[in-house]
Amino acid sequence: MADAREHVLAGTRGTITAREWARERPRCVALVVHGYGEHVGRYEELAAVLTGYGAAVFGPDHMGHGSSAGERVLIEDFEDVVTDVHTVADLARSTCPGVPLVLIGHSMGGLIAARYAQRYGDELAALVLSGPVIGAWELPGRLLALDEIPDTPISPAALSRDPAVGAAYAGDPLVWHGPMKRPTLEAFARTLGTVAEGGGVGRLPLLWLHGDDDRLVPLPGSRVGVERLGGERVTERIYPGARHEVFNETNKAEVFADLVRFLDDVLTK
16 A cells, blocks of 8 residues: 655644545545554554545544654543544545545544544544443543552553564554553543543444453443444444454454445445
8 A cells, every 4th residue: 555644733732643544536534543552553454444445544643642742641631632633634624625534443542533423423424433442441440549550551462363463562662561641541531421421423323343352441341332322323343252453353354344334335325
């Protein structure tokens, strides 16, 4: 696929870096919202699938993540991150005017994308949530109850059954491998409540993707959130044995096919 182009934009708390994977005469724009501690460069293969389908793809590195400014993994207010994602959406719309916008959020990015849909849902053609941190996610409360946050980074083996995925993650210098930070955990807890109380997405088509062996964001807790958020057009795909990163799983071809089928259904109606 073509090399990604980088944009540096003014964010709410410093500059943010966004990637663009261009597509001539795109059918839609896909805006990819990455998860905690990582960066949008880890979504090259998803971007290749989407550009092959006919989408132009954009995605930011969130504040404190990847190549963007800020103390590493420090997010004090997720509303600021949602606003930054909206800034990237404005760039995408100006680059590709008049085409539908699809938002794809993974893990923490699912929380950000869900909140985005509550704030800006009328701008979206569809919402895709992969292993989303919404609903009853117990980790922030558990860690905040401790006097000191333990230095227990994410286990690479929890990401995928493919050991190469974990090895690449462990060796990636743009990935954060240290402990979570208390202000970020507090922001997670607040935003989980905000999304829970923020209402559903109405007729916005929503695709929920989740591995049933996701130990980082367990399936039952996310189901609570999806059922609150989902409106009239929810499609659910649960993958037996899959772990947290379904776009990087051993059955990713199935996941990509489900995503493309969903987009086809949305964009041809």
